[in-house]
Structure formats: C-alpha cells, structure tokens
Amino acid sequence: MSKPISESTPPAQRPVRRWPDVSFRLVALLAALSVVALIVLVGWELYSGSRLAVAKFGPGFLVHSRWDPVSDEYGALPFIAGTLVSSLIALVIAVPLGVATALFLTEMAPVRLRQPVITVIELLAAVPSVIFGLWGIFVMIPFLRDHVFPVMQSVLGFLPFFRGPIYGVSMLAGGLIVAIMILPIITSVSREILRSVPNLQREAAYALGATHWEVIRIAVLSYARRGLFGAAVLGLGRALGETMAVTMVIGNRPDISLSLFAPGYTLASVIANEFAEATSDLYLNSLFELGLVLVVLTIAVNALAQLMLRTLAGPGTGKVN
C-alpha cells in the first residue's frame, strides 16, 4: 500500500523496509491465534489427563453413580445430575427475573432511572464467586434453613421434590446462588436483544390500540423470542461452570436425591474439592474426565448461544463479557 510513495520519490530515498511490518503482523497474528491454541490446549490436557479413566471405565463412567476413592471406583452420574439440576433451578429463577428486568429497563423505566440500575447490575456481575459463597454460607443458608425451606415444605410438601430432612446446604440453595450469579449476564444480553427490536414494531402495535403490556407481549417479546432464548442458553453455559459459590452451599454429597432440600454435588465442585488431594492416578484421571465432561458441556452450550445470538443480531452484539 505504501509502494507508490517509493516509486514517486527520488532515487536517493532509502529503500522501504518491509520486515518490521511483516514481523509485526505475524506476531499479532500469532497472538490472535493463541485463542485457537488455547482451545486445543484445554482439550488436549483434559483428554490426556483422563486417558486412564477413559480406558478403565469406558462410556459407563457417565452413567455409573458410585464415587468411591477408597475402592478406586468412579462414576460421574451424581455430578452430572447435580450440575444439570442446579443449573436448571438457576435458569428457572433467573430467566424470568432477568427478562422482566430487561423489559423494565428497555420498555418502561424512566430514562434517568436506567443507567443507575444498569450500573448496579453490572457491579453485581463483578462480585467474586467466593464472596457469594461466603455470604451464602453465613447469611443465605441459615435464612433459608430457618425461614424459607420449612414454609416451602409445608406448602409444597405434597411434591416429592420438597420432602425429606432440611439441612440448609442443598441443591436448591446451590441453584439459588447460581441464579444470582447468572442474573447479570441474562439481564444484559436480554437488554441488548430487546434494544435491537425496531421501534416500528412497537409503534404498529400501539397504533392498533394495544396497551403497554400488550405491545410488549405482541410486538416485543414475540419478535425477540429467539434472542431471549439465546440469552437463556448463555446463562446456562455460565451456570454449568460456576464453581466456588456452589461448592460452598450445595453440601457436596455425591448422592442423587429427588428432594431439592438434600445436599448435592456438581462437576465443578467435586474437582475443586478433591483435585488437590487425589491420591491415586486413577482418581486424578477420573477428576480430569469430569473436567472433560464439564468442558464439553459448557463449550457446546456456549457455542450454541453464540450462534443463536450472532445469527440474530449480526456481528458484534453477541459479545460476552
């Protein structure tokens, strides 16, 4: 591109040096490609770290529910179930709340109110997991145990999910804390989606005499449905990998129980708790395989969310932060 200059200048001009440009570009390219390298690295390390367990247990690893380091027998089912259940609880709580908040912020709130609320929600996203965990142990769990869970049990006790002894630490508490942690991302992505709904859409509904809520339901929500679904999937991706806060409140017991008041265990929590003290090779390999399962799950869910958000909103808006 800078060639024409050297042609039009007198021959006394020193020659244009290309190598700094070329090497700078190359270094930048390498840095950009590091992202791909990291994905490969993650995949490779987890794969090679779990080979022993994969060879020993085969696909049965995923469906066996015995986790017994003493007799060196490992099955991932309780953790997979725990991860899925706690994430689903989180989604059930966080998606309606997050979407409602996004609707409030884009459709209803006075303009002066919007920025402060958005700031608060963004700051919520900045709170470290371990602090939520600390708060969960000493504030949320006692409150749930003494006030919320007994009431839930007496009202909803006819369902099998709300029976059994109440310890405080439980699947439900884990789901609740994950819900709090994924609320900001669901809210902010939903807000982006709602903002991309063209105003014409709303005006048309108003012109037909719709009330505010009807405009939202007919014109906005139905238009944004797919994007909001993408936001929920993105939230799911986050929920699956939440580690510290969940580890601190879920109870860490590798049992599968119908009751949501019973303690559970997730993939991320068992890794966090047992990895540093895994004594046998097979134990460590099994933990690596749990990590592999976790990564495959989260990458698949995240990639799905990215695709959904991207096809919908064009490049750039699918950004995750």
Added chain:
Amino acid sequence: MEPRPPPSPQPTAAVAAWRRWKSRAMSLTMGLCTLAVMAPLFFVLYFLLREGASALDWNFFTQLPKPTGETGGGMANALVGTMVLLTMAGLIGVPVGVLGGIYLAEYGSDRVNRLIRFWADVLNGVPSIVWGMVVYALLVVPFKTFSAYAGGAALGLMMIPLVMRTTEEVLILVPQSYREAGLALGIARWKIVTVIVMKTALKGIVTGVLVAFARVAGETAPLLFTALGNNFWNRNLAEPIAAMPLQIFAYAISPYDDWHRQAWAGALALMVLILGLNLFVRLVSRDRAKS
C-alpha cells in the same frame, strides 16, 4: 391471578378497563423483578460491611495468619500474593490480548476474524476451574510443585480472550481517516498501529485491561491447585503463594469463628479492590463519552 372480568352490559368498556389494569399490573411486576435482581448486591455489601468492617484493622494488613487456635493475625501475605499473581497474569494476558486485538481490528480477513472472535467468546465461557486443571497439567505436574508461576499463568490465560475482545472493540472505533493520514505520509503500517491508532485508543485499552484485572482478581477456582495458597510469605515464585480469594475460601469453610471474621474482612477488602477498579473504569469511560 385475578378473576376474569364479569360480562357487563358494555363489554368493550369493561374489557378496556381490564386490559389497562393488566398492563399496570405487569409494569408493577417488572419493577418488582428489577428490585429483586438488584437486591443481592445490596445484601452482600451490607453483610460485608457489617461483618467485615470490625475485623479490618491494622493487623489485617500487616500480619501473617496466626496458627490454628490463636486469634488475631492478618492477611498481609495474601494481599501481596494477589498483587504478585495479578502482575504475572498481566504479563501474559495483556501483551497477547492486546496484540490479538490489534490483529482482529487492523489486519485479518473477515472470515478468519469471525472465527477467532467466536472462539474467543467461547473461551470466555470456559469454567475457571478448568483453567486450574489445565495449568496444573501444564506447569504443576512437570515441575512437581505448586507455584506462583502456575497461579499467574492460569489467571493470565483467562485474561487473554477478555483483553483481546475489548481491545478490538476500541480499536475499531478509531476513525479510518487517522490510518489513511498515516499511510499518506508514508509511515509504516506497524508504526501507524502502535503510534497513531493505539495512542488514540489508549484509554479504552487500559480500561479493558483494568476490567479484565478486576475479573480475575476475585477468581478462586483456577488458583486452588496452581497457586495452592500459603500461610507464610512467598520467597520464591516457584513455590506456593497465598491469594486473597484462596484465603477467604479456606477461612470460610473452616470451623473457627475467628477465621470466619477474617474471611469477612478479607472479602470486604477484596470487594473494595474490585468495586474500586470497576468504579474507576466507569468514571474514566464516562469522561471519554463526554469529550
């Protein structure tokens, strides 16, 4: 919810009233949901201040943790440890992230860029505990010791996609005419990028880096089996090092009241650091939006 509107002599009026009422009820519901979403931040901050402020004394910042059973002591080593880890993370995450962002914004074809962006976003979603495992296999196993290097590397790798995406975004905002002006003067492309474009966007890049620091400063999971934690000063970066989040975690799940107190104090200090960084960034970028 409410009973259906009763059939009335003038159904249209009643229906309209019902529709208006419903609309108002939904507005109220959404407002309440918004309050519910904001509430956790205030609850957490309230309890951090209530439980942590009293324990946050001079000793906290100057002393090492006391052995089990003795009261008192502080987290000086963890404070320093977190700073050391963040520095090392920055050494990895900032150059790679910024250069990658430069490539995405200044060079690269659409197709390659889309792919890299996609994977960067996917990488952002990889659970932090997984970074701990990967670095454990990469740096802890071969050298047979938990180390500050490993902890810093884990945080650094997490920073790369974060910094890359924010850098790209601010570089794209730099007007194309700046680059063209540079080219017209016959300046080499790399100089245009580093001297003109990056200088214009410097504030944005720094902001992005600070946000990334704030994000990894509170990470515990990737440090659990890389940095491991340490009750004493770290004299050698090839040995385990303490970090605030690790210390908070260890104290929180311990059975001692005094350690719980310390955990709250540590959480308060960490929160102040992270919120401080976030608010600072907010102030700076508001400045930029105005000018």
